[in-house]
Amino acid sequence: MAKILEKRPLSPITKLYRVDAPLVAKAAKPGQFVIVRVRDGGERIPLTIADYDREEGILTIVVQEVGTTTRYLGQLEVGDEILDLVGPLGMPLEIPVEGHIVGIGGGFGSAALLCLMRELRLRGDTTTIINGAREKDLLILNEELGEVCDNLEICTDDGSAGFHGLVTERLQQMIDGDAPGRPDSVVAIGPMPMMRAVTETTRGKDIPTLVSLDPLMIDGTGMCGGCRVTVNDEVKFACVDGPFFDAHQVDFEEAVRRNKMYVRQEQESKDRTTCMKLAVGQD
Amino acid sequence: MPVKRVQKTPMPERDAVLRSHDFGEVNEGYGIAHAQFEAERCLRCQDAVCIDGCPVRVPIPEFIHEIAKGDMRAAAEVLRSSNPLPAVCGRVCPQEVQCEEQCSVGIRFKPVAIGYLERFVADWEMEQTDIEITANLHRDEKVAVIGSGPAGLVCAGELARLGYPVTIFEALHAPGGVLRYGIPEFRLPKDVLDWEIEQLQRLGVEIQCNMIIGKTITMDQLMGEMGFKAVFIGTGAGLPSFMGIPGENLNGVYSANEFLTRVNLMRANDFPNADTPVMVGKRVAVIGAGNTAMDTVRTALRVGAEHGLIVYRRSDQEMTARVEEHQHAIEEGVEFHWLTNPIEVLGDDEGWVTGLKCVRMELGEPDASGRARPIPIEGSEFVIPVDNVVLSIGNRPNPLLLQTTEGLKSNKWGCLVVSDGSSETSREHVFAGGDAVTGAATVILAAGAGKNAAAEIHDDLAAR
Numbered sequence: 094m095a096k097i098l099e100k101r102p103l104s105p106i107t108k109l110y111r112v113d114a115p116l117v118a119k120a121a122k123p124g125q126f127v128i129v130r131v132r133d134g135g136e137r138i139p140l141t142i143a144d145y146d147r148e149e150g151i152l153t154i155v156v157q158e159v160g161t162t163t164r165y166l167g168q169l170e171v172g173d174e175i176l177d178l179v180g181p182l183g184m185p186l187e188i189p190v191e192g193h194i195v196g197i198g199g200g201f202g203s204a205a206l207l208c209l210m211r212e213l214r215l216r217g218d219t220t221t222i223i224n225g226a227r228e229k230d231l232l233i234l235n236e237e238l239g240e241v242c243d244n245l246e247i248c249t250d251d252g253s254a255g256f257h258g259l260v261t262e263r264l265q266q267m268i269d270g271d272a273p274g275r276p277d278s279v280v281a282i283g284p285m286p287m288m289r290a291v292t293e294t295t296r297g298k299d300i301p302t303l304v305s306l307d308p309l310m311i312d313g314t315g316m317c318g319g320c321r322v323t324v325n326d327e328v329k330f331a332c333v334d335g336p337f338f339d340a341h342q343v344d345f346e347e348a349v350r351r352n353k354m355y356v357r358q359e360q361e362s363k364d365r366t367t368c369m370k371l372a373v374g375q376d
Numbered sequence: 377m378p379v380k381r382v383q384k385t386p387m388p389e390r391d392a393v394l395r396s397h398d399f400g401e402v403n404e405g406y407g408i409a410h411a412q413f414e415a416e417r418c419l420r421c422q423d424a425v426c427i428d429g430c431p432v433r434v435p436i437p438e439f440i441h442e443i444a445k446g447d448m449r450a451a452a453e454v455l456r457s458s459n460p461l462p463a464v465c466g467r468v469c470p471q472e473v474q475c476e477e478q479c480s481v482g483i484r485f486k487p488v489a490i491g492y493l494e495r496f497v498a499d500w501e502m503e504q505t506d507i508e509i510t511a512n513l514h515r516d517e518k519v520a521v522i523g524s525g526p527a528g529l530v531c532a533g534e535l536a537r538l539g540y541p542v543t544i545f546e547a548l549h550a551p552g553g554v555l556r557y558g559i560p561e562f563r564l565p566k567d568v569l570d571w572e573i574e575q576l577q578r579l580g581v582e583i584q585c586n587m588i589i590g591k592t593i594t595m596d597q598l599m600g601e602m603g604f605k606a607v608f609i610g611t612g613a614g615l616p617s618f619m620g621i622p623g624e625n626l627n628g629v630y631s632a633n634e635f636l637t638r639v640n641l642m643r644a645n646d647f648p649n650a651d652t653p654v655m656v657g658k659r660v661a662v663i664g665a666g667n668t669a670m671d672t673v674r675t676a677l678r679v680g681a682e683h684g685l686i687v688y689r690r691s692d693q694e695m696t697a698r699v700e701e702h703q704h705a706i707e708e709g710v711e712f713h714w715l716t717n718p719i720e721v722l723g724d725d726e727g728w729v730t731g732l733k734c735v736r737m738e739l740g741e742p743d744a745s746g747r748a749r750p751i752p753i754e755g756s757e758f759v760i761p762v763d764n765v766v767l768s769i770g771n772r773p774n775p776l777l778l779q780t781t782e783g784l785k786s787n788k789w790g791c792l793v794v795s796d797g798s799s800e801t802s803r804e805h806v807f808a809g810g811d812a813v814t815g816a817a818t819v820i821l822a823a824g825a826g827k828n829a830a831a832e833i834h835d836d837l838a839a840r
Contacts, residue, residue, distance in 0.1 A: 116592050130549055134643060134650040137549070161651050177549040179586040311642065311652070314547050314588060315774055316557075316614040317634035321625060328618065328625065333776065347625055350727040354627045358653035365648050 095178040098151060100171050103233040104226075107157045107201045108167055109143070115150030117180045123209040124186030124305070124337055127154065128313040130177040131165045138162045139310050139332070141282070142181060143204035152178075155204035155233070161362040182313045183336045188213065190301050192277030195267065196242070197223045197260050197291055199283025203233055205305065206282065211241040219243050221273050225260035225287070229253035244273045261290045268298060276300055281340065285349055292340040302340040306331045308351060322348050378419045384489040385414035392707035396677050399561040399645060402704055403467070406496040408448075415444035418488050421480050426490060429478035431824025432465075432530070434458045436475055436490055443493060452501040455494065460533030460576060461526060461823055463502060463568045466495025468559060469820045470667075470698045502571050511580030515539040517837045520604040522589045522777065525553025527610030527810030527822035527829075529576060534830030536579040540837075543604075545587040548641065553612055554811075555819070557641040558633070560671050562678070563701075566640075590777040595784075599805070605840075606805045606833045609792060610826060613771040613811035619663070623721030624767075628655060628729035632662070632672045632768035645679050654679055657763020661685040661732050663718055664768035665695035667818075670705050672766050677708060684710045685762065689717035689737050694747040713760065715739070717752060721765050731759045771816045791815050799829035807833055 099111040117127060126139045138160075144153035158167045169175065186209055188194060194213050196206045203224045214220045220242040226232040227250045239245040247255025248263050256263050268275055279302040281291040288304040295302045308320040308331050315333040322331050323344035329335065388404040389395075395402050406414065418440040426436045435454055442451035455462045471477075471491035479487035501507060519535050521528045524546040532542045550556055552569050577583065589595060598604045616631035618624050635654065638644040642652035660676040662669050665688040673684040686705070688695060691714045695702065706712075713734070720733040736756035739748035773790045785793040785802040792801055792808045799807040809825025811817055 116587075120592055134646070136642060136651040177586050179547070179549070179588060179592070181591060182588070311634065311637055312548060314591075314614075314776060316616070317637050318616045318618065318631040319634045321618075323625060347727075351625065351627060354655065355653050358647065358655075362648050362651055362653070 094174040094176060095152070096174050097169055097171050100169070103155065103201075104231045106159075107155060107231075107233055109153065109155050109204070109234075110169075111151050111153050112175060112178065113150065114152040114178055117178065118145040118150050118152045119147050121145040121152065121181040121208075122185035123212045124205070125181035125183050126313070126336060127152070127178055127180030128182060128310065129162075129166070129175055131162055131169070131175060133176070135165065135176070136162050137177075137311055137313070139182070139307065139313055141202075141205040141305065141307075141336075142208065144207040153204075153207070155201050157201040160359055161366050164363070164366050179313070182332060184334065186280065186303065186337050188278050188280065188301075188303070190278040191216070191218055193219045193221065193274055195221045195223060195264065195276040195279045197225070197264065197279065197281040197283070197287075198238075199225050199260060199281075199287035200231065201233060202283030202305070203238060207234065207237060207241055209280070210238070214242060219273070221246060221267075221276070223248060223260045223263055225249070225283070227251065259290065260287065261294045264291065264294050268294070268300070278302070280337070281305070285345065285352065288340070289345045292343070292345070296341055303337045304340040304343060305336045306338060306343070306348060307336065308348060309354065322351075379416040380485075381417055382485045384486045385410050385492075387489070387492050392704075392709075395562065396674070396708040399678055401565050402562050403495075405499050406492055411443050411493060411496040412446065414489050414493060415440045417481055418444070419480055425478040425480065426475040426488075429475040431474070431820050432459045432827050434475075434494070439497060440488065440490070440493055443497065448497065448500045449507075451497045452507070455497050456501070459823070460530050461572050462494055463498035463572050464526070464555060464564060465820055465823065466491055466493075466498050467564050467568070470818060472699055474820065502568070509575060509578040511536065511578065513539055513541045513580045515541070515837075517605040518543070518603055519606045519608065519833060519837075520545065520598050520602075521608045521610060523547075523553055523610040523612055523812070524551035524573075524583060525610055525612045525810065525822060526555060526819045527612070527812075527826035528553065528608065529573065529826070530823040531608045531610060531809070531826035531830045531833075532581045533576045533579060534827055535833060536576065536581045538830070538834050540834075541580065541582075543582045543584060545589050546583060546585045547588045549585050550641065551583050551585060553610075554614075557637040558668065558671070559819075560636065560640055560675050562674070563671065588776065590780040595777070595781040595803075595806070606807065606837060608799075608826070608829050608833060609777065609801070609806065609808040609812055610810045610822070611774055611777055611812045612822070613816040614774045615772045615790070616767070617770045617772060618767055619718065619769060621718060621720055623723055623729075626721055626723040626729050627727050628657065628764045629721055630764065630766045632664070632668050632766055633771065635672055635766045636668070636675060639675055639679060655764065656680050657729075659683045659685065659762045660764040660766065661687050661718075661760060661762040662766045662768055663687050664770075665690070665692075665697055666768065666770075667697050667701055669768035670697045670701040670710075672768050673710050674705055674708055676764070676766070677710070681764075684708075685713060685760065686710060687713045687716050687718055687732065687734065687760070689715065689750045690747065691715055691739060715750065717750065718765075719757070722759065729763060729765055731761045732765055733757060733759050771811075773812045773815070789815055799825060799832055805836060807836075
């Protein structure tokens with residue numbers, strides 16, 4: 094059980110939680126994730142660790158309400174307990190290249206850049222965050238992200254804030270020499286189409302690029318193999334070998350297809366939670 | 377006096393057609409009359425060779441004698457003093473290659489139904505409300521047990537009985553390991569497992585779920601700041617193997633671990649009341665012929681498959697499943713494709729499984745395992761139309777703990793290395809047993825390993 098200490102809406106569908114999880118917070122490293130379950134009979138879903146405070150023993154997670162479990166989670170308030178929270182899981186992010194590192198976050202994926210870019214900056218890298226969303230209202234954590242990097246770039250598809258265009262268009266400008274300059278390495282976290290577009294933007298340009306894959310998982314410890322992805326023609330388990338992989342080697346087509354395996358059931362389950370009163374913690 | 381009867385007293389079973397559509401237990405269990413009738417068949421041999429066939433060395437004739445006398449309480453005491461998981465073992469042990477294979481009655485007749493009697497006693501005990509179990513943790517040295525599968529549960533139970541405060545750390549949200557996520561409800565009801573675990577907790581065993589040693593806390597933390605004086609590793613063999621054939625990542629292909637976990641641990645059979653789904657089409661092919669494969673194919677029938685197929689490259693003579701599981705699968709209508717080796721999973725344009733391409737096999741000379749080696753028959757490729765493929769071809773130990781723990785040696789299969797004839801690992805005061813050491817084996821071998829390790833830990837702590 095992990096008690097919710099703080100809950101903050103970041104956008105109409107995105108919420109930030111700070112939870113009491115001292116052991117996980119103490120062990121967490123940038124890029125890792127936790128698995129949560131919010132009710133008896135509930136599923137186990139992976140959530141990226143946005144940030145951690147080792148001394149206070151507090152873990153920060155950001156949740157976008159897209160499915161059944163995230164909607165149940167969205168109903169929880171300060172003082173409520175998350176039924177099960179386990180981690181930290183996966184391999185921490187490792188960026189061997191030093192220099193100008195560009196972290197690209199799309200939608201709620203930007204949250205994971207918090208601890209990640211802060212650590213890189215502490216290491217001595219020059220850090221840029223490109224924080225993108227469809228529109229201004231969906232942009233999250235601008236202020237916090239600005240504090241952990243050297244340059245914060247904001248992009249919206251509709252131009253309602255910052256650069257008018259896709260994160261990849263802004264990235265292309267930087268690769269072409271625009272300030273703050275060509276990246277030595279790129280890390281992208283967000284929706285699959287966005288990560289795929291970033292991958293194509295840097296392909297063949299000698300810019301090592303990492304993406305954070307989020308396939309379906311159950312245990313998160315290598316036990317089920319449900320999260321298998323193909324990277325460089327090898328089968329990997331995202332939960333123990335990932336979640337970060339060399340973007341230029343990832344079979345995105347397969348990853349996208351596998352993530353759609355339960356679309357029908359996910360919709361059925363979601364419709365059900367819409368119809369019934371969300372009774373969290375009860376069966 | 378022992379009574380000569382050729383046949384075992386049959387186990388009452390639920391009708392195959394009815395039971396193959398639900399998760400109720402297949403075997404209904406002996407009543408008192410069945411049990412006493414069967415117990416009379418035991419010869420009470422002076423040299424009880426059946427005990428040699430039991431990895432936890434249950435004093436078999438002793439508890440059976442108590443049943444014959446009608447003293448079930450005494451039978452339960454005898455049983456529990458040697459096996460902390462009698463209700464589990466009475467249901468899932470392969471008795472035909474253990475105690476019952478040794479049974480002297482079995483030389484001329486069918487052996488005494490030791491497994492059914494064990495289960496009977498445990499079930500009797502489960503119904504009693506006045507059995508006293510009290511914790512007596514009079515020792516100071518704390519022991520950590522990693523993993524709450526059969527090895528860990530038995531090791532913890534034995535240590536608690538010896539007076540040690542024991543904490544079990546479990547990675548999942550519920551304890552039991554493979555007994556929880558692997559073995560289906562129709563063979564081992566979850567309330568039976570819950571009851572067994574409860575008895576251990578009454579003995580003083582503490583269980584912490586959602587704790588991954590090697591991730592949440594390290595072995596060094598356990599043995600350092602957390603003050604555990606000895607550790608038992610019973611992390612099992614939970615890493616599923618895949619075949620490496622084309623099409624394995626198509627939608628609709630599962631490992632047996634994933635398929636069973638979705639149903640057993642996450643209750644996908646109750647979707648959408650439970651939130652985790654499982655994808656089952658009309659025809660489900662399970663590759664492999666061990667107990668897990670039988671569990672998987674029978675589970676597939678229970679969650680809606682119309683046809684459950686076992687596809688195995690050897691013949692029924694080489695299969696590793698218990699006789700009873702194979703028999704139950706036949707009764708439930710499972711189709712067996714022996715001497716059939718899958719070489720590719722076929723899919724449609726959208727990436728969904730449509731078939732399993734196989735080649736026929738014939739048996740050659742025995743291989744390293746002593747079983748006849750299957751050899752492909754050239755030009756015999758054919759396609760079995762299926763909607764799902766589930767791979768049940770074995771598991772290896774999970775490397776998570778090894779990756780973050782100094783001084784633990786493993787072999788090329790990822791199994792922990794222990795000293796000959798003992799459960800001592802390469803790291804001081806750290807012991808291991810069960811599938812984590814042997815690779816995937818049986819519940820009872822793991823239980824036996826846990827029991828032996830507890831005795832070694834006791835010696836190790838006493839010597840300090």
